[in-house]
Amino acid sequence: MANTPEDLSYTKDHEWVRAKGDQATVGITDHAQHQLGDVVYVELPKVGDKFEASEPFGSVESVKAVSEVYMPLGGAVIEVNESLNDSPEQVNEDPYGDGWMIRIKIDNPAQVDALLTSIEYEDYIKEEAAE
């Protein structure tokens, strides 16, 4: 059973968000890393890059697959987790901690409310599995 911390928000594309004021940290969920398998590479944007909500900002690769990662909110990238270059396995081992991907300055903090709660996300992945 995947781990889904209660204090975070989530998207249907399996990203998690830790929002504080007009900043947020973003990564992919435990469920997502489990589906992907061993992560071999994470492609991240540059500091300063700007994206709309739902735009892909990077990708996560396993040996046999690659998945895009999408912005949960519109904003600008203010920090990037460079340690993932040398240690992409952090995404598998600690998806909510050392496996964080980017920190953004949110364009519109009100958008945070539209994200899924941990319960809503857990229900969503249960539904997905049932299909």
Added chain:
Amino acid sequence: MSKTRIKKATTHVVQNEGLLFEESRPGRIGYSIPRLDVPEESEQRLLDPRLLRDDDLDGMPELSEVDVIRHFTRLSTWNYCIDHGLYPLGSCTMKYNPRINEKVARIEGFANLHPLTPPALAQGALEIVFRIEQCLAQITGLPAVTSQPAAGAQGEMTGLMMIRAALTDRGNPRKKVLIPDSAHGTNPASAVICGYSVETVPSRSDGLTDLDELRRHMSEDVAAFMLTNPNTLGKFERNIREICQIVHELGGFVYMDGANMNALAGVAKPASFGIDVMHLNLHKTFSTPHGGGGPGAGPVAVTAELEPYLPFPRVERDEGGDFRLDFDRPKSVGRVRAYVGNFGVLVRALAYILTHGDPGLREATETAVLNANYIAEHLKETYDVPYPGRVMHEVVFSDKRQIKYGVRNADISKRLIDYGFYPPTMSFPLIVSGALMVEPTETEGREELDLFIDAMKSIAAEAAENAEQLKQAPLTTKVGRLDEVAAARKPVLRWRPGAGSSRTGSNSA
């Protein structure tokens, strides 16, 4: 793990061998060329000293002829190949590579001919290019063929480029290409290189193109619909004429991926389906060797309407019967490869076609389809068949019945290696989860097919009896399952001096 079930293969002592650079010894030589016979000048005088190399080609090997022969001979024994047995690889058409084709390609008048030899002195070569294009036109029913593209993927790109050029001539190149969800990966990649975006059209539950979905997606923004027929599930698109109509009605073109031509040659001509352009894979249907990954060739056949857009040059025959290269092609999409194309591959494919003649080509197709149906029939009780019923030259199974034991298609494939076979295709079609795509081709005898069927049944039994052991497979190869995750995280893509050296290679770099 019971070994008595494995009939086709057994273990055998195989030589170890390190890398060339590990076997290299200073002072050894393996070559023989005549001595310099012109007066020697100082290199510093002939070339500016700043331009000269100063590293003595450091790191490159020094080996005797014996070392070289041993090295590559030992390496070769670690490979499986079609001459060992079946490759049940869907959509790859791994058939026998005839030796007469090899002999013909090596005839000195072909092998030593420079590509810029004046055409008057290369009439034999030009005739070969002309003849194979003619044969492929007859086989496909489409009047004009280019043999310039170096592979199927390049052929796809060329075909889409021609479509784009024709649409541009009409006033609007359009924006997208439609591709079924069962397509091979090169299809969308080729579309993108031509400046198109890709839209996927979902298939029906029986795996065929959904006409309603096609109508929904088809618009005047769509340049082309790319389809494979028979599709990657081994099913013939019964409604192909209607598919072409739907696309043509709104001014689009239909591109047919000809990778599965081994189901059609001599039995049906794709031109009669209504398609506009298709490529062929000479290294599939036409038996040219896969060579461990290439070379191939991907000729493209088109309707008369698209003929002006073919790459230049074209080989033309004048009234006197002489051949020449025609560069005067104002509407051509350009050149996709230097010189004429993969000439050596064209020679082999022409030899294949002429060896078979009309009856042989048909016989090959009939037997390919028979062999696939024979396998389908004998394994349908053992493996899930997501799209049941008659197939053409390939059949797709899935691992659905084995998953409950924790055994996936990759595990089945790896265990098949211990049984003496190469695994089937797994990476597509994407619409089948846990796919095992099997294409035997016509050059397999019944015994080999029976051994394959037997092996697959045995593996299914092992999945139920001892899944944990099965997942350790392969157990009998030179190396076991390799840690591809570590290889991708910290890629080591070349040898460097100082990397631990060992004949058995049991170090880590």
Added chain:
Amino acid sequence: MRYIPNSPGERRSMLADIGLEQIEDLFDQIPEQLKLREAIGIGDPMSEPDLLDYFRALAARNRTEYQTFLGAGAYSHYIPVIIDSLISRAEFFTAYTPYQPELSQGTLQYTFEFQTMICQLTGMEVANASLYDGSTAVAEAVLMANRVTRRSKFVVADTVHPQYREVVSAYTRNLGLTIHTVGHGEAGTIDPTSLGIDRDTAAVVVQSPNFFGCVEDLAAISEAAHEAGALLVVAISEPMSLGILKPPGACGADIVAGETQSFGIPLSYGGPYCGLFATLDKYVRQMPGRLVGEAQDGEGRRGYVLTLSTREQHIRREKATSNICTNQGLFALMATVYLSTMGKRGVQEVARQNLQKAHYAAAQISKIPGFELMFGAPFFNEFVVRTPQPADQVIIGLLDKQIIGGIGLERFYPKLNDAMLVCVTETAKKEAIDRLVSALA
């Protein structure tokens, strides 16, 4: 039909075994009106001896016995006999792409060796498992430079092989990339100070030795490119030059793309050949084509595996770095066997002989009244001769003496109707060179 093991009798039995009556039943998926009712039209099958006769007769109409001085991207070098015996091993040439590494260690290891030697020769950090040929390798380099820099202008020297430039043009015209062709100077090379680069330039593409045989000043061009944030792409159609010339990697190249035909691959009227592609480690994930990497199995044994596959079409599909699937595997093996057989000594020796013989020929030709070297830049094994009559005429005159003396450049460079490109390799004996010289005089 001897390639079809199941005899007609066995086929009938198999049909019955799966509950069918006749072969036609197998094709009931095909609508009747689409079924072919007559023969394709190719004719009767040819027996093996007849087939050999047919092809021999065709081959006899190609004049390969003439003494040729042709280069221009395809080079005549001695091919050691052991190459053919090794690549003719069934386990090499009838093997599939090495997707299943446990069954393909032979193919994978020689590919790893190929990648290594391409790096050693070019001075670059990483090389792929081959591309189709030199022309498509350069086109792929342009696409890669666009991905890496996200810029869409390219400065391409007109001394890059004209056919390579045509292929680049075909590959880029639908992608919104602009190609600005910069002309050569009097010396036969590109002027590094007037390339016309700006901050929109993704890459400068030059060839060295260039199509005229001249060696370009790569270091200076590299500086100019890098100053503007552009990459340097170096095309190489004659890699034998790397036996003696400073490699592009030591001159600041970011991508090296070219041809390995010189390394043991027969001329074969233009193909198959084998493209090389090498770059810096930092760009490896943007590289097209297959890559072989080292790996270990559960017992710690070293093996090799296709890696970084997520760049490729079978996974990334429309976002792939290229659409390439098939490469030139067997021909990469030919090059690998050639380089192993020749080794560092042999490659240097062959390069030396090419340099010496070409310069001897050039010197002798220059002594003939009316003939001179057109360009003053240093050259390796090819040079351009200014001819007193139109070059095409001179070449036709030589044909009577069974010599193909070179290539007239007018068809590639319309202003150069008095220019003949001559290539002299280690295979040209002194007597042959002397015969060419007296035939020209």
